[in-house]
Every structure is written in C-alpha cells, then in structure tokens.
Amino acid sequence: MELKGAEIRDFYRLTADMPSGGSALKFPKKVKIPHYQRPYKWESENIEKLIDDWRSEQGDQYFAGSIVTVNNEKRELHELIDGQQRYTTIYLANFLRFLVSRVALRQAISETTKIVHVGKLVESYSESARFLFLNQPGDDYSLQKELDDLQEMVNSELEYFEDENKFAETKAKLLNFVGLPDSFEGSDEYLKEHFVSLESFLDHKKLALSYDRSSFDSAISLSLKRCCIYLHEHRKPAIDFYGLDDVYSEHEQRYIDALKTIFIKFDDILGDGFDKPFDRAKAIVEKIGKFLHGLSLCVVQTGNAEDAYTLFEVLNDRSLALDDLDLIKNQFYKNFVLKNKVLQETEVDRILQNLDDRWVDNIFGNQPDQKRKLIAYLAIVFITGDESIVYNRGDGYRRSIQNYLEGLSVYSEDDIEKHFNIFESCRIIVDLAGVKFRSKDLVALENEFDQQSSTLKKTITLLMALNQEGVLSGLINFTLKYIEKEAGENTAQRESLSKFVPDAVRQIANEYMFSGLSEKVEKQARRVWQISMLSSSADIPRDFAVGLIKHNNLSSDSIDLRDSGDREKANLEFKAWVSNWTYNSQHLKVRLLFARLISLSPDQSGEALTKKTISLGVSEVSKLQLDHIEAKRPDPSHAEKYFDDDDREVYIQGLGNMMPLPSAENIKKSNKPMSESFGFYQEAGIGPGHHLYDSALKLFEDHKSGDKPTKEFFQKRKEHLIYLFNIAVKYQG
Template identity: 20%
Template sequence: MHLTPDQKPISELFPIEGNLKYVIPSYQRGYSWNTENIEELFNDVLNEDEGYYVGNLLVTTDEKSSKGEEFPSIYSVVDGQQRLTTITLFFLAIYEDLDSMANSSDSKKKAIYSLESDISRKLALKNGSPRLNLLARDAEVFENYLDAVLDDEGKKTKGKYGSRAFAKRYKFITELINENFKDYTELRVFYDKLNSVNLLRITMNDLVDAFTVFSSLNAKGLPLTLIDLLKSTFMKSAVGSVDDKVASDLWEQLISIFIGGDSQTKSSAVTQLLLNNYDAFINDTGSSITKTKALKKYQKVFENKGYSYIYELIKNAKIFSAMSPVINMHIDVSFSEKVMDRLNSLMKLDASQVYPLILFLLKGLSEKKIEEITVINILDMLIKFYVRRNIVLKPKASNIRSAFLQVVREIGQRTPEQDINEVALINTKKVVKTMSVADNEFRAALSDDIYEISPKTVRFILIYLERKNGTYFNKQRKDTLDEYTGGSGKKIMPVWSLEHILPESGNLKNGWKKMISPDNEDNASVVQEKWMHKLGNLTLTGYNSEMSDHSFKFKRDFKENGSYVGLATGLFINNSITKEKENIAQKESWTPQDIQRRTQILSKLIIEDFSVK
C-alpha cells in the first residue's frame, strides 16, 4: 500500500495555473450537504484564524496523470466530496458577488477584475471544462451556472433549475456571501482566508487501498478532542489543591454524565456542552465561542476560578444532558413531562443555535429562579419559530445564535427591580417575532419541494398534525410515531417514515406515467420531478419499503393481517388524499391536481398552528 499524505491549503488544491482536476466517481452519492453543514463551514472560515484545518481529502490518482502535459493531473475523490464541492461553490458565489460590484471606483475595478480572473482559473481549466467534475445530475446545474457566471459577455443565463436541491444550496451560499460582505475589502479578506484553509490530502494509487484508509479514518482512530485537551488543563489547575486521584474522579464524574453511543458521539456531546456552557454563563460578547478558541478560553476560566469550577461544570452538564442525544438517565436533575416533551420536539428541529438560551433557562428552572410556565411558553415559541425557519431557511443559523445570545445577556443584565420571567418572555418573543418570516413567505415555501428542503421538519409537522387532529391512535392502538426499530448491528430507523404517494423512483411503472401525464407519457418524468417532493404528496407510513413504487390502488388498499395499513389507514393526514366527503375506497387516481389541492389543505393547517403572532 502506497500512501502519500500532504497538507495543502485551498490555494494549492484550487490553483490558478495547471491542469489539476478532481472527478467525483460514479459510485459516490451526489452533493448532499444541507444548509447547516454549509453555514458551519462558512462560519469556520469566517471566524477561525487563517490556516484553519477543515479535514481530510482522500483521493486516488488516474493513470493518465503521469503521461505528460497533454493530460491533466486527475484525482478521483473517495472522501471529501461535500467539502470540496462547497468550497467550489464558495468561489463561484464570490465571483458572482464581485460582478455586482462593477460600479465600484476605478481603483477597485482593477482589483475586482484581477480577482475575478484568478477565481475563473481556479474553477475552470484553459479549455473551459470545470476543475471539479460532479456526478451527472449535479454537473448539469453546476456547469450551467459556471458558464453563466463566468461568461464575460453576459449573454449566457442560468437554466431553470430552481427546484433542484443543488441549485437551492448554491442560492443559499450566494445569500451568505451577499449578506455578510458589503464591499470589496470585506469580500477579499474572506477570499484570502478561504484560500488559506488547510486540508490533509491523502493520495492513494489503488481504490481498494483507498477504501481501507477511508474505513480507518472513519472508525476507531479518533484524534484528540477538545475534551481530551481540557482534561490536561483541569488537572494542572488542581495541582496543590487536591491529589491526582480526587481530580481524576471529578473529571470522570463529568464525563460519565454522557453515556451511550460511540466515543465520537460522546465526545461531540461533551464538546457541545463546553461551547454552550461558555456562551450561556461566561461569554459577555455577542459572538459565539469557536471550537479552536474554546481551549484557551477554558484555560483562563480554570486559571481565574481554580479547579473548583469543575463542580459548576458538572452541575451544568447534568442540565445539558436533558438536551443531548447521549443521556445518562440516572442524573439527579429532572424536569417535568411537559418540559421534556417540548425539549424533545425542539431537538428534532435541529435547534442547536438556541442551546445557550435553553441551558440558561433550564438552570434557572432547576434553581427555582425561573418558573416552569415561563420555560414552557418560551419552548413553544421556539418550536414554532424553528418549524418556519427550517422550511423557509431564513434567517441564517449564525444570525439566530447571535440574536438569542443577546437574549441571554438581556436576562443576565436585568436590574434587581425587573422580574426574570418577564424579561425572558419579552425578549424571546421580540426576537422570535422580528426574525420569523411572514406568513406569505412561509406559505410559498410550504408549496415548494418541501421534502428536499427539510425532510426531518416535514416528518415533525405531519406527526404534529396527526397527534393534534387524529383519532387513529387510542388506548388499544399505541402511538408509535416517535418509536424506532433496529440496533444490535441493524440500522436504526423510525417505525413511521415519510412516504411519497407518487413514487420518487427514477423509473415510473405500474400505471403512474399514464396517470400523471395522460397526454404524453414521455413527459411523465418531468411531471414527476415537479410534484413528487411537494407537501401534498407526502404522508406517514410504517410500510415504506412494502409500498415502494407500487400503483396508487396498491398503496391505497395495502393490508397486513386483514387491516388497512396503506393510504386507507385511518390517519387524519390521509383524509385530505380525497376531496371532502369522498370515500378513499372510491379514489381511483392520484394526479398533480390532487397533490396541489392537498398541499393547500395541509399548508393552511400548518400556518394556523405555527403562527408566531
């Protein structure tokens, strides 16, 4: 096995000269990063120091690479596709933003033109082909956008790919760039930091060997984490105060709060505790602490407060465990069922940006400084806020965290005359109302390809609607909507998963083509792509794999042990599959008109139930 590791800055991985080229092989999946992944990388580049390390890039070399200058240096990407693609889209968005600065002063015009020239050479080879070759579906959008953005004469335009997930992610990136940098100078600073970002490029000659390395990198060989390094800081702070055994026992008491999952999951949970604990109780700025700066910050905390700060950290960790996926059920901090139900709901909505506020409130509740009804009301507000936010993808995650950090500051800086519950409620409500999108924008997003935007949020919404309005579950039929199956080596899956009524499979059969496109069956795939991910085409089922891409009638009448478990299951959310007073047993077809009608019915309910007025 020949392995060549080489730390490289982005400026060398995306050079402005030469024929270096990256290819995403056919065995890979397409671009799949969501907006949170993208924004996390963006914020890391923006906030961390130059030369920040973002991970590994595992590649194999193409044998053409060694056959002379007529061939480019081709690397096949085994691991690192998502990061590499996102960085490419950052460069493209920067170029597009520079174009919008065309009316700058003459001195800036020259700098802008020079930078655009550099970026265009990073993104495309001399023959005009992209430096990064994506899989066909992603490449169709990317190469069209690349041609349109880099077109000097401005004659080329972007194709109509707005409904594609890839196009939506690029739109999100352009908004990030546009909203964060108001002039050329700010944009140039970010561009330079992006070029200084480091990846460890590991080059293999053989694909089999590359997969062996990939498995090793993603298995047990984990690097030192923040929690490992902080232990050393804590042990030093305890010297002279307690013996090593007492200090070690205290540290293990902290770590033992987080149980279950693998070591990487556990380490991640403890790291999240440290970051959110600092922001909630120590940080006095409007900016959130970063992972790389956390160690130095906590070193100062232990220097100033001594080893005994570990007791405070243990106490806060027990509270934080109520928000963590890795929970020790034997902790001596507990909250009521009402609070836990809302906490669990909020965790399903990827609400990590408000963790500092929640941690602050839960600590106040555990110390009887904040009333339970205050915490419940705030959690209800945050659930509604995040449902809307996750569907519209506004505001950006970093803006959310900054705004709610300010809420924590407002509560902490209240005067003695001010009631803590009133201050918490008023400030949270103000931020929720200010940052929440308007109903018309929410409605428009609900009519979009909602499954591609946030499937987890869609599942949350459908479960909510079923529980609020349905009668299918009762004393004799247990509500299993939140239960999972698997474990012991098997993939853990929800009992109830999202089901596409009109199948999302690439090859429609079982009468679907004629049903959705009766005048032109050759156009069925276009109709399918337009409608399959709409809200009105989605439901919940415990039999996703059994129904698969079968016909509408099969899905309607599917039974197990003599009982309907397909679309005729008596779920509330399935009532709208038919028109009012229409019996589903007589429903013979499922068309785009049905999907549009049901989308409008469900959207109305969602807008009413998740209002932030």
C-alpha cells in the first residue's frame, strides 16, 4: 500500500503534504470529490452534533474522525475518498467566517471607535479566503496579490479616516476588494445587489473544494453566491439567501440548509452576552475560528485511489445503515467512472444524475429501512451470485459488490443501467407480492387462502413470515433469471426483459403474482414452499436456495429449474415437528396448513385434495386463530363437563385438540367444553359438510365418555390431521 502518512490535523493543515510534521499552509491544495462519491447529505442534526461535540470538549482540540485522500502531487490536488460530509461542513463554516469577517470589516471602518479592530478582521478575512479559494500564481491577479493589496490598502489609507473624501474612497476600495455592494442594507434591493456583487466576486475565484460532477459543483457554487450576512449598527448579524424560489436542485438546497444551520448554531452559542451588533459579529468570527483550529481529523494520505478505497472500506466496515446504501451505490459509480475513459465529463454527469434520481425516487425512496435492506440483499445476491452474503449485514453486501465489479474489465453505460434495473425489479417484485414487515403471518395466511394469488406470491410471503430471507433470495434469483432468459411473448418484450426494463418487468411480474403465468416459476416456487413447510428449520431450505443462487444468477448462461433439495430428510423433519407440535410452539405453519385444508377437501380416495367452495372470506381466514376444541381452562363451576386426565395438559395443548376459528368466534366461544364447541364452528362457516368439522365430530361421537372426550379422541384426531397435513403439503393445485 502506498501510504504517504497519517497525522492529526485541523482544517487549516488538512491538505499539507506528508510527512510534513503538520506544518501550517499558506495556501491549501485543491480538494476534489470524485464522480462516484455521494452528494453532500448532512442534515441539521448531523451538523449540530459535530459542533456540540466540539463544544463539549474541555480542551482546545476535539477529534472528529478521519478523512482519506489521494494526494495527487502532479496535479496539486487531493481526491477526497472518505470524510466528505465532515470536510464539506467545515468548509462551509469557513465560508461563513469569511462572510461575517467582511461585513464586520466594513463596519469597522465606519466609526472611529471601531478602527482599532480592522487589522484583526483583515487577518481573519485573509485566513478564511486562503482556504476557500485557490491561489493561482499564473493569473494576472492571484489571490496572494489580492490579499497583499488589501493589507497594503488598510495600512496606508486608514490614516485618512477622518477625511470625508478620502474615507469614501477608502470604503469604496474595501467594498470592491471584498465583493460587497456600496448600498444600504435596509434597502429593498440590497439582497439582490449583494447577490450580484458576490457572484461577480466568486466568478473570479476558484473554490478550493470542487466536484468531478458538474451538477454538484454548480450546486455548491450557486448556494454560496446566494448567501448574505446582514450587519449594521442597529441590527445584529443575520443570514438570508437570495432567490430561494428559484432553487430547483435538492443538492443546492442541502448546502443552503447547512449554511443556515451553521450560522444559527454559532449565533446561539453566544447567547445574549453581546449588546452591540458589531461585537457579536466579531465574536462569531472568533468562535468559528476556534472551531476550525480546534476540530482535529486524522488525515490519511495515499498515493493512489485503490489504496484509498481499501482504507475507506475498512473504516466503513459496519452493518447496513441507511447511508450504507449510498456506499453500495458508489461501488457502481466508481467502477463506471474508472472504466469509462471515452465518455465526456458532461455525459458522465448526465448518466450518474439519472441513476441518482432512480436510486432515490424509484428504488429506495420513502421506503422503510427493512424494505431497503431486503431489496438491496435480493438484488446483490442475483447480480453477484454470491450465496455467502447474509441478510441484514451491509458489510457483506459491499464486499460482494466490490469483488464482483472489480472483476469486470469493462463496465459500460448499458451494464450499470442493467444493474440499477435489477434493483428496481426487486423493488417491483417485493411490492407486487405485498411484502409487509408487520403482521407477516396474516399476510401469508391471506395469500394462502386467496385463490387469486399465485404459488410464487404465496411462497414469497410465507418465507418472509418465516424470516427465511436467505431462502427467498434463491427463489428471486430463479424468477429474475427466468425473466431475463425465457419470459416475453415477442422479440421487443423479450429484449426489454433481458435488460430488466422496469415497465416490462412490472407487467410480467404482475402476471406471475396473480395468474401464475409461468409454469416453470410456479413449479420452482411450489418446490420452495414445500421444502420450507416440511423442514423444522431453515437449514434444508437454505441449502436448496444456495443451489438456486449458484445456478441462476446474472452470470449464468441459462435458467436451471432445480429439484426440491433433500426431500427425504425434510419429510423426516416434518413428521417429527408435526408429531411433537404443541400449542406453545411456532403456530404459522399449522395455521397455514389448516387454512389450506379449509379451502380443500379430500377426494373419494382420501389420498388427494380438491378445491372446495366455502363461505369464509379472505379477511376472515387472515384472522384465523388456533382454537382449543376442549377448553384449556375449564369453568370451575362446571368442572364435570370437561376432559380430566393426569396428562390433560399434553392432550389439550396437542395438535389433536386444535381447530381453526376466526378471532371473533373464538372470543365468543371462550372456555366452553367440547360438547358445546361445534356450534361455534358452524357459525364460522366450518360446519356440517366440511371435512374438518365432520371428521372431528365423528371422532368425538366415537371416543367420548358421557359428554366428555376420551384421550383416544385426541390421539386419533392428531393422526388424522397429520395425514391431512402430509397431503396438503404435496398439493399441486
């Protein structure tokens, strides 16, 4: 690794070459933010926390984290790889110090009593300017020359302060030097005049902070030009912005909000201790100066982008938070920019801006954190074919994408567009499947019973309810591969689907969710559903999903319909978990199987199930609860009506005593004995003529003592239900 050095530095020493002993710079090097970096995104709370953390330190220095740069000595600039949010915030604070210094300087020459402060204000103005703008010695009028002339003017002409004619000339020179309009702040036109003057002033400068992406460069430049600090003898320092109605860029608004937050924060820090506006302005300048000198960062300088990005990955090796989605996106941007030398800069800007808009508006915008993680997980597993990625671990997502993209020798506009299409396709599938992150059991039950839902939709919501996202990734891989390779009715549709064009994917995925259009997708979904229902844990289904991922990913040549995994072992697990199931165990699978048995009926052979029309609606089935036919807690005043046995708890809590019942009827039934229970099932629509009701009633009639069931009832009914559950799992409808 070409590591040039690492040192703790304040803002005014950040770009000095290493090793240097941390010496101060007269002028900084340019700091450039590469194309593939995310935009400035800090909110007010981030900015306020940085300032509050600095204030809370008892000493002069506060360590605020690290930044990683590539020190390009030939071009005399630093590429900022990590720490952009902090650095930009500090840069904006320095800009505000510059603005307040210049209006305070104007006020200082307005009264004889204030002239003593001019030297100090010129000093703070000049220090800020040197780290806002680049010194370009080759220009006709370099920044160094400009600042020297300002100092000379102040030294030579302030002696004429009391000469009215000389004073007016001196003030005009000063205003010209610092880019302020020669007009009264209280006038209606002042804000516009200030904008025109500052715009002209800044247009003759080059900012020490720039972006490879011209849209970001324009945003920061225009936001700085809009910023105005008011100050006169009757008005304390205040901030305003010109032309806010014309701010169309989210990025520009972000800088404006940041500038406002920084100014208000430092003004608030001062409290009410300054009666005179001029004194308050000087205090703001001093306070921001202390902040910039007292805020320390660990600056790590490397000699090339690869080493810098390696350090960046190490420093950001953490679980997936919201901002980590930007880190994932930046992997795509980095490879696109570095591997496309033929594209014009404006074209790169256009492409990345369009992708940015899609990332926010179409893929991840306004979505809960859990959904963002799921979409990212599903898309990355399909793109990379990496079955080792663990859901909800963002560090694995980034490493996988990084390894995949770095292995590509070419990465074109079509390639990155297709990858973003895959992310959006995963969002489309998740939406159409009706995936929820609350009440997941109810969603799975509704889809199981809803005859409009395909097996694919049922399986997706089942796996979500079982928290088997690692299994879901295998099914989504297969579905996406089928869409890419085999879906479509004509050449145009097939071409669009092969690129995962979102509108085409939405149309075909909608058909897959509600009509089971693809026989292969339905068959694969059915196999995943069965293996997940049979298995007592996610182990066997996950092994099956790994095979789906390996053989059906973006790099696969063709689609591969896989068998159902270790079915023999899964059957043994099914027999074990169903036989040992009790009411205190996981309920979802048993409720799903009961839901399936409600809408299906054994045929004449008793070995298969056929569809059955019933009166229960989807909303009622979604509220199905597992009811104890024989009450769990007998009414003590009628104890003689209830089953009594030394092992009563075992039988009462076992599968043989369970019947599905919607919640409303379950509440009404309460703790009735078995002899009074069957009427409630009839009310709920599972009455005479329904096989669940008829078989339970017959077993009760055959195995009762008086009006109480015997233990044989529970044993026989458990055996019968296990038999039906086996058939229900294998149902192919």
